[in-house]
Amino acid sequence: MKKVATRFAPSPTGPLHIGGVRTALFNWLYSKNKNGSFYLRIEDTDKERSKNEYKEQIIKSLKWIGIENDGNEYIQSKKIEDHIKVANELLKNGHAYKCYCSSKEIEEQKLRAKQKKIPYIYDRKWRDKNEAEAPKDTKPTIRFKSKIDGTSILKDLVQGDIEIENNTIEDFIILRNDGSPTYNLSASVDDHQMNITHIIRGDDHKINTFKQMQIYLAMKWELPFFAHIPLIHTIEGKKLSKRDKASTLDDYSKIGIMPDALRNYLLRLGWSYKDKEIFTLDESIKHFNLEGIGKSPSKLDMSRILSINEHYIKNMDETYLFDQFIEYCKLFKNEIKSDKKDKIKRSLTFLKNKAKTLEDIFNNGQYIMVDEINFNQDDIKLIDDEAKKVISDFCAQFEKVDTLSKEVLEPIVNGVIKSNDTNFKGVGQPLRIGLTGSKFGPGIYDIIISLGKEEVTKRLTSKKLS
């Protein structure tokens, strides 16, 4: 049994979107599950549109979500000579031929077909024509001599057997008239040379697979296995594209979605293992299989992403969460000053309690990080004379304490409640507004402890409250 090898082969012509990330994830998981290798191949043969920044973005994205390729990135453009060599071989053994149709001629044919509403397929004009008739002034393209009779069957690992009439596959171009190889040729040659055993890709590649299989057959190469996974759709039910909003990893990381959570979400989108919803990295490797992949496209659901992220926030190791939070702030918010960092760290347990994202934690912890409170304009109005008395009564008692804990603070609060003939809200609310600027927020004891005695005193005695 050959060692399993999978690959992810994006073209660096735009930012990687999460559909691509999922494809990469499935390939990676499958190879790891089988103790095999996973390779990253950058298909940069479209010189016009390929950009190095996109290549970097792809590599960065995969790394962010925890996918690591074995070996170096395979750069397709460096292998062009090999592709051309194969094309010439196909030409030599009669599996390909020179086509002297100009691109203008082809365009006109397509246009005519469109107008007549009949499917366009290259008419194989030069398939059997004598080269002697070739026009001197046109450079030929090389076309693959596709099968005309019979049918081909793709034994797809996800979709089952797919059979099509061979004559629906046209004689596709493998070498352009400038001598450069096209996608189907390059991809086949690379996959063969890289010893790829399983090609897992979006099912928008299905027709390509029939073309590539024919190249394999013509070259007498051993066929790899194919698995075409359904595409991810937008809410509108269309194929997700780079232009869609919330489609790149950055769109998620900037609102504080964590890599593990997104990885978990993407894994469960179109794949399932019994009723299990949460998978650690090890569990995903252990349980991943092709049988669990569904056949129908699935839609992106933000509330579910949020919910899984929330699960991770609440259940992951707090030190690890803190590190991720600090990193997040550095990247997308302001870097947190070191004296505030400790306060945040100590308060993470309750700050995370009401957070779905790292951004929520940031917002919940704002009151700790700021030097000057931003008062909610409606809430500050709640500080009336009564509230001011409550605050000053509290301060009078608070002054005497030296260690902060719920046990110490609770009697003080209860005392103030009694002396002011009010209830908990009558004390808790003014204090919360005075300390955080808002009537919504963490528990009042948590707030006080998180700020420390000095800061609490400073805020409660501020001019704005008197």
Added chain:
RNA sequence: GGUCCCUUCGUCUAUCGGUUAGGACACAUGGUUUUCAUCCAUGAAAGAGGGGUUCGAUUCCCCUAGGGACCGCCA
């Protein structure tokens, strides 16, 4: 238009001929609570339609409908 694929709660899905069709998210209600949340409990919510096959179909087959992908000298 041609080829191919898909179709279970709003969403992601379980079921591999016999289930009160299960779970999760979202939603609704109630409870806990120190505000907002969390948490807990409960509830509403699905087999596209029509034919077969079968003692029995969500499950197998066919048709219809709907949706999607592809149809580049892009990848």
